[in-house]
Amino acid sequence: MKMIKQKMFVIACAAGLALSMTSAHADVDKRARNMASSCGVCHGTNGHSSGGMPVLAGMDKGQFVTAMKEFKSGARPATVMHRHAKGYNDQEFEMMAGFFAAQK
Amino acid sequence: MSLDRRDFLKLGAAGAALSLFPGCATTSGSEIVKKTGQRVVIVGGGFGGATAAKYIRMWSNNQIEVVLIERNATFISCPMSNTVLGGTRTISDLTRSYDTLQKKHGVKLVHGEVTGINPQNQTVRLADGYVSYDRLIVAPGIDFMFDKIEGLNAKVAEESIPHAWKAGAQTVMLRKQLEAMPDGGVFVMSVPKAPYRCPPGPYERACQVAFYLKNHKPKSKVLILDANPDVTAKKGLFTAAWKELYPGMVEYRGNAEVTKVDVARKIAKTEFDDVKADVLNIIPPMKAGAVANMAGLVNVGGRWCGVDFLTYESKVHYNIHVVGDAISAPQPKAGHMANSQAKICAAAVVELMQGRKPDPNPSAANTCYSMVNGTEAVHVAIVLRYDAAKQAMVVAEGSGVSDKRSELEGVLAGHWLNNILDDVLM
Numbered sequence: 001m002k003m004i005k006q007k008m009f010v011i012a013c014a015a016g017l018a019l020s021m022t023s024a025h026a027d028v029d030k031r032a033r034n035m036a037s038s039c040g041v042c043h044g045t046n047g048h049s050s051g052g053m054p055v056l057a058g059m060d061k062g063q064f065v066t067a068m069k070e071f072k073s074g075a076r077p078a079t080v081m082h083r084h085a086k087g088y089n090d091q092e093f094e095m096m097a098g099f100f101a102a103q104k
Numbered sequence: 105m106s107l108d109r110r111d112f113l114k115l116g117a118a119g120a121a122l123s124l125f126p127g128c129a130t131t132s133g134s135e136i137v138k139k140t141g142q143r144v145v146i147v148g149g150g151f152g153g154a155t156a157a158k159y160i161r162m163w164s165n166n167q168i169e170v171v172l173i174e175r176n177a178t179f180i181s182c183p184m185s186n187t188v189l190g191g192t193r194t195i196s197d198l199t200r201s202y203d204t205l206q207k208k209h210g211v212k213l214v215h216g217e218v219t220g221i222n223p224q225n226q227t228v229r230l231a232d233g234y235v236s237y238d239r240l241i242v243a244p245g246i247d248f249m250f251d252k253i254e255g256l257n258a259k260v261a262e263e264s265i266p267h268a269w270k271a272g273a274q275t276v277m278l279r280k281q282l283e284a285m286p287d288g289g290v291f292v293m294s295v296p297k298a299p300y301r302c303p304p305g306p307y308e309r310a311c312q313v314a315f316y317l318k319n320h321k322p323k324s325k326v327l328i329l330d331a332n333p334d335v336t337a338k339k340g341l342f343t344a345a346w347k348e349l350y351p352g353m354v355e356y357r358g359n360a361e362v363t364k365v366d367v368a369r370k371i372a373k374t375e376f377d378d379v380k381a382d383v384l385n386i387i388p389p390m391k392a393g394a395v396a397n398m399a400g401l402v403n404v405g406g407r408w409c410g411v412d413f414l415t416y417e418s419k420v421h422y423n424i425h426v427v428g429d430a431i432s433a434p435q436p437k438a439g440h441m442a443n444s445q446a447k448i449c450a451a452a453v454v455e456l457m458q459g460r461k462p463d464p465n466p467s468a469a470n471t472c473y474s475m476v477n478g479t480e481a482v483h484v485a486i487v488l489r490y491d492a493a494k495q496a497m498v499v500a501e502g503s504g505v506s507d508k509r510s511e512l513e514g515v516l517a518g519h520w521l522n523n524i525l526d527d528v529l530m
Contacts, residue, residue, distance in 0.1 A: 008419040030451070031463060037159070037447045038487075041440055042523050045162075051525045052519025072502075079506070079513055080471055080485040086502025087467065087487025 032095035035088070039096065047100045057103035064097035065090075133233035137212050142168050144458050145228050145237035147218050147395050149174030152428030152442035153243030154205060154528045159450035161209040168457055171212045171235050172205065173228065176272075179529060183439045184475070184521050185271035186305065189279050192311035192478045198271060204530045221399040223421045239453055241416075241425045242401060242409075243446070244393025245270070246301050246437070249407075252389045265367060265384050268442040269301060281383045282313065287321035289382030292372055295330040296389040301407075301429050301437045304337035304484070306330070306387060308474035311342070314398040315477045323348040326354045327381075329374060331361035331389075331479060337436075338482055338505050345476040345509060362386060392430035401426055408432035413490060413497050415462050416449035425449050435488065435497060436470065443528060444468035444488070466490050468497060473517035481513040482506040 036047070039056060045047045047056030056064065070076035071085035079084075088096070144160055146153045151173050157172045172523055176333035181198040205211040220229035221242075227234045248267060250257045261267050266274035266281075282291065291313050295306040310328050317324040335342055335356070346354035364373040370384045391407035401409045401418050409426040410419035415430070418424045427449050428442035435441050444469065452462035468488040473481045490496075506513060 002446070015173065027463075030455075031465070033163075034447065034451050035467055037451075038444060040466060040527050041443055041469065042471065042520055044523055045158075045527050045530070050523055050530075052516070053523055079510075079516060080483055083485040083502050083504055084469060084471075084487055087500035100470050 001084050028095065029099075032099040035092060036096045036099040039084075039100075046103045048103070058101040060099075061094075061097040061101040064100055065093045068093040068096075114115075133229075134214075134487060136214060136230065136235050137171050138235040140169050142238050143236070143362050144168055144239050144453060144457075145171045145173065145235050146240060146241040146243060146424075147173050147221075147228060148243035148393065148428070149176070149213075149243060150243060150245050150428060150442065151524075151528055152437035152446045153241065154179065154202070154449045155443045155446035156241050156243065156427060156453075157207050157211045157524060158528070159447050160453055163450060164454045164458070166210055167441075168454065169212070170342065171214060171237075172202075173214045173216060173218055173230070173235065173414060174202065174213065175217045177215060178202070180271045181439070181521065181525060181526070182269075182302065182305075183472075184517070185268075185275050186309045186312040187475050188271075188275050189282065189309065190315045190475065190478060191279075192475070195272065195276050200525055200529050202529065208388070208530070218398065219396050221395070221424075223399050223424060225425065228293040239401075239423050239457060240275060240423065241427060241449060241453070242395055242399065242418075242430070243426070243428045243442070244395035244430050246429045247393050248388040249391055250388055253362060253386060255367050256365050256386060256388065260339055260365075261386075262387075265365060265370070265386055267387050269305075269387050269390075278385060279384070282316055283323065285324065285382045288323040289321065290325045290327060290380070291317070291383045291385070292327045292329065292379055292381035293385040294360075294372060294387055295328065295332060295336075296387055297331040297361065298336050299437060300387070300390045302435050303438075304342070304472060304474045306334055307337065307342040308476070310354055310356075311345055311349070311386075311474070311476040314346070314353050314451045318350055318353065322353075322381075324353070326350070327379065328354070328356045329360040329362050329372060329379065330356065331359050333358050339486055341482040341506060341509060342474075342476070345482075349477055383514075388431075392426075396430050397427065399424055401430075404432035413495065414448075414464065414466065415452035415456065416445055417452075425453065435486075436472070438470060438472055440470045440472060440524060441468070443524060444470060464483060464490075464492070466497075471520060473513060473520055475514060475517060476509050479511050479514045480509040481517040482509045483517075484511055 049055045071081040107464045179200040187193040216230040268274040268278040295404045360374045360397045370381045416425045427445040429437035448466040482504045487500040488497040491498040
């Protein structure tokens with residue numbers, strides 16, 4: 001039974017390789033989009049703030065990541081951003097940064 | 105997922121056959137909005153429902169049809185509505201239109217009262233017909249358990265002892281009662297046992313009423329009768345605000361559950377006391393909004409709806425999702441929370457309807473500001489991550505409350521309000 005399962009797994013992998021590469025990429029994009037949608041509450045849908053809070057849409061990726069790391073470490077003063085930043089890891093900062101940088 | 109679609113087509117065919125018999129009245133009348141393709145119906149256009157409507161349209165590239173059913177003509181924000189009592193905002197400052205959801209996002213809005221839900225036929229009934237769905241999102245907010253307080257009912261609340269816990273006419277009435285109260289009068293408010301909508305809300309209200317009274321009727325008192333043993337949210341910040349901003353004006357009593365009111369004499373009764381008020385504000389215990397009962401979605405303690413936190417699909421019915429204050433969750437019942445849940449739900453609904461798997465690792469956030477006077481605010485901010493072992497959203501490290509109240513946070517609270525209303529509706 002185990003052998004059969006393994007064989008099936010190999011076949012499935014071979015057949016689905018091209019597809020899974022595309023869908024893996026799509027999954028990463030959607031994770032980024034979903035995480036970034038949390039920011040949208042205060043910073044506007046897709047980062048287009050309607051005022052007061054910084055606009056994140058189109059922000060340079062490095063600038064976003066640096067800001068989040070500094071909020072997380074406490075190097076950058078904050079009212080609430082240090083709390084939000086601590087909820088995510090560096091890789092996730094990169095993902096969100098990529099999402100916002102791509103917003104027009 | 106193709107299986108689900110086939111099942112749906114089969115059900116559709118069966119339904120068509122059934123509808124030939126006029127005795128099967130569940131789909132009597134006609135389809136109110138002609139179905140053009142895969143459709144999500146959302147009942148309730150508050151923070152949760154309206155957010156879900158917009159984001160399903162956005163994230164499906166407008167491929168999924170969304171019908172939003174809402175009984176009110178306009179959206180009124182509960183968050184920040186205590187400032188109407190304090191006098192720094194009016195109810196119109198908190199009122200928004202549903203127009204942009206329709207015009208920009210193509211959400212089909214039906215103004216009406218839902219009278220029934222049929223999970224088998226996948227239809228939502230209104231007085232003048234029905235709306236059929238492929239998936240349903242129920243976002244009914246809360247209803248009040250008036251029967252838990254002797255003497256109180258919906259009519260009394262509308263006419264003389266407002267709860268003002270859904271922003272609107274009662275908020276305005278409570279403000280008018282405060283304006284009519286003599287200097288030296290007593291404002292008495294009750295807080296229900298948790299869980300209830302907006303944990304810090306009652307204590308913010310006490311601040312806002314005190315802020316108004318301090319400036320206009322400084323001999324008056326604010327008395328909080330709390331059914332909970334202690335302040336349930338931002339305790340240190342609120343007690344500091346009462347002591348420092350309104351010395352001698354605000355009195356707090358824990359374990360003081362109001363069980364009875366004398367409507368004519370404006371007396372609130374607890375186990376120990378009869379308290380006479382000049383203005384009485386009873387906030388009754390709460391449960392999921394009535395629409396949740398129509399599909400039998402209430403399965404936790406007879407009050408709330410249990411859901412799967414990856415999709416917000418009901419634990420009772422396949423194909424029906426619940427978001428917002430009506431669900432059973434360890435997180436606060438709050439507008440920002442409902443917005444976050446609605447986004448997770450919207451993403452999952454789009455994936456499921458388009459034959460893919462929902463995000464297995466959702467995250468969410470909640471930032472909640474309370475205004476302690478006309479200019480200063482305090483916050484609680486949390487990030488939530490899905491914990492696969494617990495099958496629940498868990499608060500991440502770093503979450504917490506303000507060190508102290510500040511004018512900067514007061515300004516940010518205003519920006520938060522404008523941005524979240526745009527995120528929900530624009």
